[in-house]
Amino acid sequence: MEYRTFGTTDLQVSVVGFGAWAIGGPAMAGATPIGWGATDDEISRTALRQAFDRGITFFDTADFYGLGRSETLIGEVFGNSDRVVVASKVGHRLGDDGSIFLDYSARHIRQACERSLRRLRRDHIDLYQLHSARLAHLEQGECLEAMERLREAGLIRYWGLSLNTFAPGPEADFLFDRGLGSGLQLVLNILNRRALPVVERACEAGVGVIARMALQFGLLTGAMRPGKVFTEDDHRAFRLTDEIIGRTLGLLDPFWKELAEAGITPTQAALSYAAAVPGVSTVIPGIRTPEQAEQNAGAVVEGSDRVRALVEAMPAGACEEIVALMQERG
Numbered sequence: 140m141e142y143r144t145f146g147t148t149d150l151q152v153s154v155v156g157f158g159a160w161a162i163g164g165p166a167m168a169g170a171t172p173i174g175w176g177a178t179d180d181e182i183s184r185t186a187l188r189q190a191f192d193r194g195i196t197f198f199d200t201a202d203f204y205g206l207g208r209s210e211t212l213i214g215e216v217f218g219n220s221d222r223v224v225v226a227s228k229v230g231h232r233l234g235d236d237g238s239i240f241l242d243y244s245a246r247h248i249r250q251a252c253e254r255s256l257r258r259l260r261r262d263h264i265d266l267y268q269l270h271s272a273r274l275a276h277l278e279q280g281e282c283l284e285a286m287e288r289l290r291e292a293g294l295i296r297y298w299g300l301s302l303n304t305f306a307p308g309p310e311a312d313f314l315f316d317r318g319l320g321s322g323l324q325l326v327l328n329i330l331n332r333r334a335l336p337v338v339e340r341a342c343e344a345g346v347g348v349i350a351r352m353a354l355q356f357g358l359l360t361g362a363m364r365p366g367k368v369f370t371e372d373d374h375r376a377f378r379l380t381d382e383i384i385g386r387t388l389g390l391l392d393p394f395w396k397e398l399a400e401a402g403i404t405p406t407q408a409a410l411s412y413a414a415a416v417p418g419v420s421t422v423i424p425g426i427r428t429p430e431q432a433e434q435n436a437g438a439v440v441e442g443s444d445r446v447r448a449l450v451e452a453m454p455a456g457a458c459e460e461i462v463a464l465m466q467e468r469g
Contacts, residue, residue, distance in 0.1 A: 140194025140436065143250055146347030148222050148297050150265060150322050154414050154439055157190045157432070158198035158351060158423035163205020165372040174205055175427070176373035182211060185220040187216040189429040191223065193436035199324070199349060199423045200243055200394045201270055202255050214260035224321075226349070227255050228270035228301055230282075243272055243282035266322050266347075271303055277313050282398065297321035300348070305466040307337045315344050322420075324349040327413050328359060329394075329450045330461045332388070336415070342418030350422045355415040355465075357425075358387055360407030361395055378468045383461065392456050394449055401447035403444065407438045408446045421465040426445035452459055 141154040144275050162183035166174040187198070196215070200209045210227060217223050229251045234240035255264065267289065269282055272381045276282055286298040299322030300310060307325060314320045323341050325334040327350040341348050354360055365385045370375035395405050403411070406424075413422045 141439065142196070144287045144320055144347075144371045145224075145266075145297075145419050146341075148347060149433075150297070150347070152197040152224050152347075152421045153262040154421055155193050155195055155410060155412045156199055156349070156421040157187065158425040159198055159209045159213060160204045161427045162186065163200075163207075163209035163426045164235075166206050166208075167237070167352075167372065168206075168233060171239075172372045172374045172376065173203070174372060174374065176370040176427075178427065183212050184216050186426055186432045187213065190426060190432035190436060191217075193433055195432070196222065197224045197226070197421050199226045199351075199424070200233070201268075202251055202258075202272065202466040203231040206233070207254070207258055210255055210258040214258050217290070218260040219262055219366070224265045225261060226266035226268060226324075227259070227264050229255070229270055230270035230276075234398055241271075241276075243276045243279075243285075245281050245285040245288070247284060247308035248285040248457075249289065256294065263293060264295045265297065268301045268322065268324060269298075270301050272300060272310065272312060273303070273325050274309050277310060282453055283319060283375040284416045294449075299323055301349075301351075302326075302334070302337070304352075305333070305335050305462065306308070311337045311341070315340055320346065322349065324351055326352045327416065327419070328353045328355055329391075329412050330355065330359070331411055331456050332450075332458070333462070338416055338418040340463070347420040348418050350413040350416070351441070352408050353422050353444050355409075358384065359391070359405060359409040362390065364388070378465070379461045380464075380468065383464050386461050386464070390453065390461065394453060394467060397449065398446065401442055403440060403442055403446065404438075405463045406434060407440050410435065410438040411443040412446050412450050414439045415447050439441040 301324040
């Protein structure tokens with residue numbers, strides 16, 4: 140496992156991290172699934188341990204993942220250990236009607252951080268992220284001051300921003316221009332490369348970058364086919380349609396076949412591409428099982444330059460059409 144310095148902080152992170160949304164299990168916001176369906180907590184704990192044994196030391200979660208369950212599992216396995224770097228997020232909660240409510244008030248951020256610390260069984264969070272905060276929230280300023288107060292109190296070491304999923308807006312530039320924050324989390328994969336200019340500027344600013352959705356909810360592992368059935372409590376049931384799966388396979392099958400000749404699997408190609416982008420500190424595939432932990436931990440391989448060249452040679456228009464379809468699904 141390779142380890143990298145996270146921006147200009149003193150955090151050392153594994154190049155492959157553990158995306159912990161899926162282990163949160165089933166959760167609903169009204170009638171909308173916000174989880175990955177049923178999970179077995181013991182399998183999740185074993186996956187966390189296996190990931191660490193394979194060299195993964197960066198674990199990314201949020202208080203909204205499983206409505207706290209993901210944080211609880213990480214706390215049960217690692218507690219206050221200084222051998223792991225733990226990142227979490229704040230800003231999403233359920234409203235009175237059960238729907239998703241965005242709350243970046245100072246009061247909520249402080250209370251949510253304290254609850255996260257109890258679930259994580261830690262005395263501090265290494266990287267605390269505003270969960271998809273928009274420009275209006277940042278301009279209002281209350282959330283920024285709240286994060287600084289948490290840092291001064293020693294409840295968090297560093298803070299950053301988890302960007303909007305599909306189209307990075309002006310939020311990152313707002314922080315860069317003011318020298319605020321230490322980390323950005325953004326979507327980056329072989330299909331969706333919209334965030335590359337943001338990564339470049341983050342690198343120049345000394346801000347650490349977390350690349351998420353490198354496997355696009357499992358779509359870029361090559362294992363998914365049209366007709367795939369997801370349970371109603373799995374968010375992929377409405378996000379990964381047969382059209383999206385079919386068009387992705389039509390575009391990528393030739394790419395995967397060419398890489399197979401070099402012994403590179405789709406998962407290795409996807410994670411190696413994201414990890415090879417200059418400025419990326421860590422890539423966080425979602426992990427649910429010990430088998431996935433083992434596979435993903437060793438997925439960044441030699442030959443990433445070839446992978447990157449093939450990715451850049453793919454028809455940009457076709458990639459953008461698929462990403463646009465995904466964006467329509469939310």
